[in-house]
Amino acid sequence: MDTYLLQIFNGISVSSIFMLAALGLAITFGLMKIINMAHGEFIMIGAYAAYMVQNFFSQYLPASFFNFYFFAAIPASFLLAGVLGWILERLVIRHLYGRSLDSLLATWGVSLILQQLARSIFGAPNVDVKSPDWLNGAFLVHPGLQLPYKRLFIMLMVIACMVVIYYLMYRSNYGRKIRAVMQNRAMAASLGINTRRIDAYTFAFGSGLAGIAGCALTLLGSIGPTLGTNYIVDTFMVVVLGGVGSLWGTIAGGFLIGTGNTTLEFLTDATLGKVLVFTLVILFLQWRPKGLFTIHSRSLDE
Amino acid sequence: MKINFFSKMKKSATITMTALFVSSALLSGCGNSQVSQSSDTGTDSKDAIKVGILHSLSGTMAISEVSVKDAEMMAIDEINAKGGVLGKKIEPVTEDGASDPAVFAEKAKKLLQQDKVATIFGCWTSASRKAVLPVVESNNGLLWYPVQYEGMESSPNIFYTGAAPNQQIVPAVDWLLKNKGKKFFLIGSDYVFPRTANKIIKAELQAEGGQVVGEEYTPMGHTDYSTIINKIKEEKPDVVFNTLNGDSNVAFFKQLKDAGITEKDLITCSVSIAEEEVRGIGAENMAGQLVSWNYYQTTDTPENKDFVTNYKARYGQDRVTDDPIEAAYDAVYLWAAAVEKAGSTDVDKVKEAAKDLEFKAPEGTVKIEGENQHLWKKVRIGEVQPDGMIKEVWSTPDPIRPDPFLKTYDWAKGLAN
Numbered sequence: 001m002d003t004y005l006l007q008i009f010n011g012i013s014v015s016s017i018f019m020l021a022a023l024g025l026a027i028t029f030g031l032m033k034i035i036n037m038a039h040g041e042f043i044m045i046g047a048y049a050a051y052m053v054q055n056f057f058s059q060y061l062p063a064s065f066f067n068f069y070f071f072a073a074i075p076a077s078f079l080l081a082g083v084l085g086w087i088l089e090r091l092v093i094r095h096l097y098g099r100s101l102d103s104l105l106a107t108w109g110v111s112l113i114l115q116q117l118a119r120s121i122f123g124a125p126n127v128d129v130k131s132p133d134w135l136n137g138a139f140l141v142h143p144g145l146q147l148p149y150k151r152l153f154i155m156l157m158v159i160a161c162m163v164v165i166y167y168l169m170y171r172s173n174y175g176r177k178i179r180a181v182m183q184n185r186a187m188a189a190s191l192g193i194n195t196r197r198i199d200a201y202t203f204a205f206g207s208g209l210a211g212i213a214g215c216a217l218t219l220l221g222s223i224g225p226t227l228g229t230n231y232i233v234d235t236f237m238v239v240v241l242g243g244v245g246s247l248w249g250t251i252a253g254g255f256l257i258g259t260g261n262t263t264l265e266f267l268t269d270a271t272l273g274k275v276l277v278f279t280l281v282i283l284f285l286q287w288r289p290k291g292l293f294t295i296h297s298r299s300l301d302e
Numbered sequence: 303m304k305i306n307f308f309s310k311m312k313k314s315a316t317i318t319m320t321a322l323f324v325s326s327a328l329l330s331g332c333g334n335s336q337v338s339q340s341s342d343t344g345t346d347s348k349d350a351i352k353v354g355i356l357h358s359l360s361g362t363m364a365i366s367e368v369s370v371k372d373a374e375m376m377a378i379d380e381i382n383a384k385g386g387v388l389g390k391k392i393e394p395v396t397e398d399g400a401s402d403p404a405v406f407a408e409k410a411k412k413l414l415q416q417d418k419v420a421t422i423f424g425c426w427t428s429a430s431r432k433a434v435l436p437v438v439e440s441n442n443g444l445l446w447y448p449v450q451y452e453g454m455e456s457s458p459n460i461f462y463t464g465a466a467p468n469q470q471i472v473p474a475v476d477w478l479l480k481n482k483g484k485k486f487f488l489i490g491s492d493y494v495f496p497r498t499a500n501k502i503i504k505a506e507l508q509a510e511g512g513q514v515v516g517e518e519y520t521p522m523g524h525t526d527y528s529t530i531i532n533k534i535k536e537e538k539p540d541v542v543f544n545t546l547n548g549d550s551n552v553a554f555f556k557q558l559k560d561a562g563i564t565e566k567d568l569i570t571c572s573v574s575i576a577e578e579e580v581r582g583i584g585a586e587n588m589a590g591q592l593v594s595w596n597y598y599q600t601t602d603t604p605e606n607k608d609f610v611t612n613y614k615a616r617y618g619q620d621r622v623t624d625d626p627i628e629a630a631y632d633a634v635y636l637w638a639a640a641v642e643k644a645g646s647t648d649v650d651k652v653k654e655a656a657k658d659l660e661f662k663a664p665e666g667t668v669k670i671e672g673e674n675q676h677l678w679k680k681v682r683i684g685e686v687q688p689d690g691m692i693k694e695v696w697s698t699p700d701p702i703r704p705d706p707f708l709k710t711y712d713w714a715k716g717l718a719n
Contacts, residue, residue, distance in 0.1 A: 003536050010528035017526070116360055124368040126552060126582025138562050148560035151528075221525045222552030222582060226362045230523040230549065265529045270520035271492050 002144040007266050013151040015258025016158045019251055020216055021231045022238040023161055024209035026250035030239050031182045032202060034093055035104040039235060040228020041114040042207045045084060046077035046214025047223045048118060051129050067132045077215035078208040085207020089200045118225040126224035135219065150219040157216050161209065165247060178202050241281050243291030252292050257281070350393040351647055354413035356424030361401025362548065366626070367426045369578055370448055372617055373627040374423045377634035387638045388645070395419055403433035410434045414443040420647035421446060421637055423630065428452060428494050435460065444649050446637060448630035450573065452498035453706040456674040461656065463629040463636065465596050466676050466706040471499050473681045474571055474594035475506050477696060482569050483540025484512045489530060490545035492519035499545050499573070501717060502708065509713030515539050520546070525553045531561045544572040551575055555587045565590030576624030577692060585690035595625040596679040597665035598692040606664035632663045636670060668701065676704030
């Protein structure tokens with residue numbers, strides 16, 4: 001019984017990780033239609049930002065502060081990834097709107113450059129980020145059923161990110177401008193919206209979200225130059241399955257792929273589980289090519 | 303042994319190549335001083351002997367291979383400082399295998415045919431070695447391969463300075479059976495090394511009264527082990543034998559600890575985690591767990607004290623040495639000694655001279671076994687310490703004869719094919 005309960009928890013936890021990793025892509029790929037192969041590298045940048053914040057805390061601040069470094073690491077990851085995303089948009093992406101194949105090639109090149117850059121700065125071996133003490137251990141439902149605090153914390157982070165995105169996209173003036181530009185660029189521009197600026201900010205925001213995902217991933221996995229490559233296929237799959245352009249779709253896609261992965265892995269093994277998930281997703285897309293949440297109208301969301 | 307290339311890279315070979323060109327061009331522009339540029343002349347100059355260094359300096363495997371390359375460069379500089387070989391300086395020609403077996407084969411061909419190197423030191427993954435093997439055989443070149451691997455191979459043109467299975471996996475299983483319990487759970491990355499290693503382990507367990515209660519493989523780069531940890535919890539094994547590779551180890555050990563499983567509840571024994579990897583996993587996540595190798599940074603020999611001091615002085619106090627780093631360092635010295643003995647860099651003469659050649663290595667004296675060109679090595683089981691170092695808990699009294707095909711084990715009949 002415990003095994004199955006734990007398996008359900010694992011499924012939700014893996015879903016939350018997929019969602020967090022895919023939220024940024026839902027914006028850069030989903031809304032802006034850029035096939036951003038460097039998305040994984042922004043996750044990696046976020047992870048290294050957390051590493052730097054950790055080192056700063058352990059070297060320059062009293063030891064009692066160390067446990068709170070993670071609260072500084074989250075905004076630092078967001079800002080660093082966001083600023084680099086903004087630079088990338090200004091230098092490369094803005095020349096490539098509407099040319100998805102070119103953007104795929106260019107961002108793939110950028111991803112290799114960023115990986116090698118990380119290798120030059122931080123060295124080739126993986127680095128270690130120590131989790132704060134209060135995240136170690138597990139919530140004991142009863143012996144045999146332990147829910148790791150880290151995974152619970154990541155679920156909270158996903159919920160917080162979603163709330164922020166929801167308010168930003170659907171309840172703020174800025175979100176209205178973004179959606180206007182993405183839906184009809186010429187019309188938005190003629191109404192006085194600075195579309196270039198909106199593009200840059202939106203891309204930076206999406207990249208920043210990837211940075212937050214990277215920060216969260218330091219709790220669970222490795223921090224190395226190729227960290228992002230492990231997530232890039234899954235995150236694209238989540239966005240495509242959910243329906244390109246729909247934030248709700250990304251959430252649903254992340255949930256389906258996450259729980260599907262863990263359930264099938266439990267019943268078969270990790271390799272076959274992944275194969276089955278991908279096969280099911282491909283079959284599903286044959287039936288509904290636009291994903292779970294299809295957008296019929298000219299409006300992109302809801 | 304380790305392999306780490308992406309299948310998705312294969313699909314878009316042209317994209318990969320283009321992007322690689324762009325990034326490598328950019329990097330060489332950045333002045334990466336340790337990568338010496340190969341010259342165009344392609345002939346041996348009067349006072350230098352060219353040798354090839356062929357490792358992944360970019361891509362996923364760079365994590366492991368860069369420090370191995372560093373060890374080889376250090377050995378070359380040390381030998382040069384003492385006057386070189388045959389009165390000539392050794393001149394390294396470095397090439398980047400880019401974590402792609404096809405690139406390894408291409409660069410090996412370039413090193414042998416264009417640069418006319420006397421030997422190549424290189425490779426890490428079994429896939430890259432298997433790709434370079436036909437190239438060195440058809441060009442009658444030499445490759446010194448520094449990493450433990452799955453065995454079942456003995457090329458006349460390759461010297462293997464890492465462990466054969468009977469110098470790492472087999473004695474580890476034997477020791478675990480005697481000291482930790484009979485029920486084994488096997489977990490590995492899904493490619494040739496773990497699958498071959500587990501075939502050997504299963505045959506050995508069956509012959510010696512052990513039991514396999516689970517066997518799981520995960521794709522390279524797998525990052526979520528919650529489900530497998532759940533399966534392990536259910537099976538309650540005495541030992542988890544771990545042949546996971548690369549980043550996956552970090553995820554596995556971090557998540558194992560979070561699930562509330564410590565080395566007191568469940569002992570793991572890993573064969574692909576050395577000091578370098580422990581740093582990335584975090585010593586706090588795997589203190590008390592076991593590993594099996596032939597060398598640790600803490601190995602107590604006078605040669606090792608110098609080796610560790612020099613390596614740290616050269617590359618930084620925060621760097622660590624480990625088994626493949628040491629094996630790569632030995633390879634350069636063994637080749638140089640064979641060349642001195644042969645009085646020539648001619649491959650056939652060097653191979654002849656290398657037979658039974660001994661070297662006082664940091665791990666203790668190693669000897670080249672003429673029959674299969676592997677090394678006699680001591681086997682050491684170690685325990686990861688909270689400071690990231692590995693403490694030897696058991697070792698064979700003497701170096702073990704290499705037996706890549708496990709011919710001396712009855713239960714291994716039928717494995718080598």
